Amino acid sequence: MSGTTKGGAVPETPKNxxxxxxxxxxxxxxxxxxxGYPEAFEDFPxxxxxxxxxxxxxxxxxxxxxxxxxxxxxxxxxxxxALTFPGAVPTGYGLGKSGWVSIRFSGExxxxxxxDAWIDESYRAVAPKTLLRRxxxx
Numbered sequence: 001m002s003g004t005t006k007g008g009a010v011p012e013t014p015k016n017x018x019x020x021x022x023x024x025x026x027x028x029x030x031x032x033x034x035x036g037y038p039e040a041f042e043d044f045p046x047x048x049x050x051x052x053x054x055x056x057x058x059x060x061x062x063x064x065x066x067x068x069x070x071x072x073x074x075x076x077x078x079x080x081x082a083l084t085f086p087g088a089v090p091t092g093y094g095l096g097k098s099g100w101v102s103i104r105f106s107g108e109x110x111x112x113x114x115x116d117a118w119i120d121e122s123y124r125a126v127a128p129k130t131l132l133r134r135x136x137x138x
Contacts, residue, residue, distance in 0.1 A: 027063070
């Protein structure tokens with residue numbers, strides 16, 4: 001069978017293999033917003049779509065196996081309030097202890113103003129101060 005391994009599983013995307021541009025409206029929105037920050041770029045570690053600044057991730061974005069759009073962001077200021085949002089949980093792999101929150105949207109209207117605020121907070125949490133000064137001059 002083409003596209004599957006010997007055991008029938010679909011092979012994983014190799015590390016840092018670029019994914020095609022997203023077509024999902026949520027991912028298109030996140031991508032456009034994230035890439036609008038100074039020196040932000042898209043990367044694909046572990047076959048995932050992430051956005052980085054100076055080599056540090058500030059957004060993980062994707063669609064889970066159940067078809068739900070979502071993201072993980074670092075929220076040092078609003079983590080506790082973000083965790084009250086339906087579908088929000090502390091990010092796994094110990095990242096939740098550092099303020100990372102994963103949010104999955106399932107069927108409800110996506111609160112884009114809140115998504116934008118979370119991405120902004122995450123960028124500001126990881127970007128160097130020299131880049132943050134650029135945001136203040138805009």
